[in-house]
Amino acid sequence: MSPATIRSTPERLSRPQQVAEAIKSWVMENGWGPGVRLPSESELIERFGMSKGTIREAIRILEAQGLVKSRTGPGGGVFVHQVSEERATALLGNYFYFEHLTIDDIYQIRQALEPELAASLAGSLSEAQLAALEEVMTRYCEPARSAEEEREQHVASLRFHALLAEMSGNALLRFLIRFTANMLAEITVSRRLYAQPNRDLWSSGFDYQLRLIAALREGDAVAAREILSEHMKNAHRLMLMQETVLTQRFLPENEII
Amino acid sequence: MSPATIRSTPERLSRPQQVAEAIKSWVMENGWGPGVRLPSESELIERFGMSKGTIREAIRILEAQGLVKSRTGPGGGVFVHQVSEERATALLGNYFYFEHLTIDDIYQIRQALEPELAASLAGSLSEAQLAALEEVMTRYCEPARSAEEEREQHVASLRFHALLAEMSGNALLRFLIRFTANMLAEITVSRRLYAQPNRDLWSSGFDYQLRLIAALREGDAVAAREILSEHMKNAHRLMLMQETVLTQRFLPENEII
DNA sequence: CCCAATTTGTTCGTATGTATC
DNA sequence: AGATACATACGAACAAATTGG
Numbered sequence: 317m318s319p320a321t322i323r324s325t326p327e328r329l330s331r332p333q334q335v336a337e338a339i340k341s342w343v344m345e346n347g348w349g350p351g352v353r354l355p356s357e358s359e360l361i362e363r364f365g366m367s368k369g370t371i372r373e374a375i376r377i378l379e380a381q382g383l384v385k386s387r388t389g390p391g392g393g394v395f396v397h398q399v400s401e402e403r404a405t406a407l408l409g410n411y412f413y414f415e416h417l418t419i420d421d422i423y424q425i426r427q428a429l430e431p432e433l434a435a436s437l438a439g440s441l442s443e444a445q446l447a448a449l450e451e452v453m454t455r456y457c458e459p460a461r462s463a464e465e466e467r468e469q470h471v472a473s474l475r476f477h478a479l480l481a482e483m484s485g486n487a488l489l490r491f492l493i494r495f496t497a498n499m500l501a502e503i504t505v506s507r508r509l510y511a512q513p514n515r516d517l518w519s520s521g522f523d524y525q526l527r528l529i530a531a532l533r534e535g536d537a538v539a540a541r542e543i544l545s546e547h548m549k550n551a552h553r554l555m556l557m558q559e560t561v562l563t564q565r566f567l568p569e570n571e572i573i
Numbered sequence: 574m575s576p577a578t579i580r581s582t583p584e585r586l587s588r589p590q591q592v593a594e595a596i597k598s599w600v601m602e603n604g605w606g607p608g609v610r611l612p613s614e615s616e617l618i619e620r621f622g623m624s625k626g627t628i629r630e631a632i633r634i635l636e637a638q639g640l641v642k643s644r645t646g647p648g649g650g651v652f653v654h655q656v657s658e659e660r661a662t663a664l665l666g667n668y669f670y671f672e673h674l675t676i677d678d679i680y681q682i683r684q685a686l687e688p689e690l691a692a693s694l695a696g697s698l699s700e701a702q703l704a705a706l707e708e709v710m711t712r713y714c715e716p717a718r719s720a721e722e723e724r725e726q727h728v729a730s731l732r733f734h735a736l737l738a739e740m741s742g743n744a745l746l747r748f749l750i751r752f753t754a755n756m757l758a759e760i761t762v763s764r765r766l767y768a769q770p771n772r773d774l775w776s777s778g779f780d781y782q783l784r785l786i787a788a789l790r791e792g793d794a795v796a797a798r799e800i801l802s803e804h805m806k807n808a809h810r811l812m813l814m815q816e817t818v819l820t821q822r823f824l825p826e827n828e829i830i
Numbered sequence: 831c832c833c834a835a836t837t838t839g840t841t842c843g844t845a846t847g848t849a850t851c
Numbered sequence: 852a853g854a855t856a857c858a859t860a861c862g863a864a865c866a867a868a869t870t871g872g
Contacts (some may be wrong), residue, residue, distance in 0.1 A: 325840080330838095330839070331839080331840075332633060332839095336637075344670075349671075350671070355824070356856085356857065357857080357858065358857090359858095366840080366841085366842045367840060367842070368841080368842080369626050369629070369839090369841070369842090370839085370840065372630060372858090372859085373629060373630055373633045373839095376630045376633045376634050376637070377634070377636070377637040377838065379634070379635075380593075380633070380634040380637035380638055381637055381638075381664060382667065383667060386629055386857095386858065386859095387848095387849080387857085387858080388847070388848045388849065388856095388857060388858040388859070389847095389848050389849025389850060389856070389857060389858075390848090390849060390850045390855060390856045390857060391849080391850060391851095391856080391857080392848085392849070392856075392857050392858065393851090393856095393857070393858080394858090397673060399667050399668040399669045399670070403668075403669070404664070404665055404667075404668035407661070407664040407665065408661055408664065408665050409637060409640055410639065410640060410656050410661075411639075411658070411660075411661035411748070412655040412744065412745065413601075413656070414607070414655045415744040415745075416744075417743075417745055420730075420743075421743045421744065421745050421746070422745060424689065424693065424743055424745075424746060425686070425743075425745055425746060425872095426809075427689070427746075427751065428685045428686055428689040429682070429685055429686075431705060432681065432684070432685040436681065449864085452838070462644060463609075486674075486678045486681055487669065487672035487673075487674060487678065488669065488672075488674055488679060488681075488682055488753075488756075489678070489681060489682060491668070491672075492682065492749070496745075497604050499745075516801075523789075531608060534615050583857070585860095587859075588859080588860075589859095598862080613836090614837075614838065614839095615836065615837085619831085623860085624860060624861040624862065625858065625861085625862080625863095626859090626861070626862090627859090627860065629838085629839085632838095643838065643839095644837085644838075644868090644869080645836090645837055645838040645868045645869060646835095646838075646840070646867095646868050646869025646870055646872045647836040647837065647868095647869060647871075648836080648837085648869080648870065648871095649836075649868080649869070649870090650837065651838090652840080656836050718836065723842065725864085733844090782850065819831060
């Protein structure tokens with residue numbers, strides 16, 4: 317029984333798409349995982365009774381989705397492949413290329429998720445993990461002396477958040493936190509917001525993260541949530557200020573996307 | 574050639590992949606949006622100096638990502654296409670096919686996002702929008718008399734959440750709420766949790782949503798957040814109960830994914 | 831209703847590249 | 852180095868779909 321395979325718009329599929337779907341559901345039904353080798357091109361040609369070109373296009377479709385990978389040579393072929401986080405991020409990023417997210421949009425999500433992450437980790441981190449977080453923090457324990465140093469501290473600060481996300485057992489939460497950080501970075505780069513690094517932003521981050529680690533170590537979920545919530549609010553506010561400053565300086569009339 | 578030029582993972586791209594990337598960045602640089610027609614196959618063959626098959630595979634790659642759509646006939650061709658939400662959902666779903674989310678994982682996200690959505694909408698909805706929400710609620714204002722009715726009420730209840738998400742101006746929030754609901758539905762279907770519809774779950778939903786609409790109308794963001802937070806906790810709890818019951822009944826020894 | 835033009839969709843035969851033994 | 856097995860690429864032809872006369 318196909319439970320929810322409804323197509324509102326009949327959308328006749330091309331043959332390569334049909335083949336791709338067939339292979340996909342075939343792999344799922346058999347429960348095949350990464351590394352399993354699919355039949356060779358010539359075998360698929362026989363099995364589906366279609367030409368080489370059609371089969372090859374079908375495999376390209378699966379490859380574009382990150383579901384398979386093909387290798388040439390003896391012992392080569394098409395293999396089931398675990399969709400990488402990079403691929404998933406890129407594919408989802410395509411969707412938002414057309415949706416035009418604002419800084420407010422992204423921070424609304426980060427504001428909800430990051431404190432939740434901190435609260436869920438409180439008391440459940442090993443001393444090794446806490447030490448790893450502290451290690452990253454040493455990269456920006458003292459005020460930056462140059463623009464170069466400031467930039468390095470910024471990167472390290474982002475690594476802190478990425479590392480924290482990595483410690484969550486929730487793959488969805490991990491992905492979303494990294495995705496939102498990624499989208500934010502993309503926007504700041506495209507708008508050149510990084511051109512005006514804000515010393516207050518990264519230096520205040522140090523203080524927040526110091527208190528966060530303490531709360532995590534003590535297992536104080538409420539405090540951890542509150543600290544990260546404040547941190548997000550502050551970062552959001554500072555980023556909007558940068559945006560305003562930049563807009564006033566360079567874009568007095570026109571709007572840039 | 575010195576053998577020292579080792580490629581750790583330079584990931585040599587196949588020609589169709591190169592062409593796909595070239596077309597993609599070409600479209601972005603020119604700022605072309607949905608509806609713009611790309612050069613025809615034959616033109617692309619000339620331009621890139623490659624065979625028809627290679628060019629077609631490149632277009633399939635873009636099509637699989639939802640970035641273009643092709644039509645046959647005069648006036649046909651390959652057109653830039655806005656990635657649909659359905660496509661984005663499916664592509665991201667592929668990623669989590671390998672990551673094995675639990676009900677807890679998904680509810681951790683819903684628990685964070687749904688209350689945030691409610692709070693952000695409080696006081697900003699038009700009377701027409703509020704009326705639309707109330708209209709959906711009339712579908713399950715009285716207790717279900719049959720399993721069929723109960724199922725319909727369940728669907729209507731999900732529509733309520735989808736409609737609420739649709740009213741957010743934040744495209745990322747909209748997408749995430751619908752995505753998480755979708756993943757949850759997929760899991761419940763694959764585990765047949767729907768086989769045991771829980772009357773308490775959907776009837777209690779009615780009360781929550783009634784109070785939610787009142788809070789939204791009054792512009793009480795704090796109350797709206799709290800109501801949806803409680804609703805999520807309750808739904809999460811009930812769903813875990815169903816899972817436990819089902820596991821005890823049908824899966825005494827083995828684990829099902 | 832059919833016909834013609836246009837564009838993508840599909841097939842087949844052949845040749846080339848690449849990794850393994 | 853050579854043989855083998857596999858994907859990759861090319862070119863010419865034909866089929867199908869859509870539009871307009």
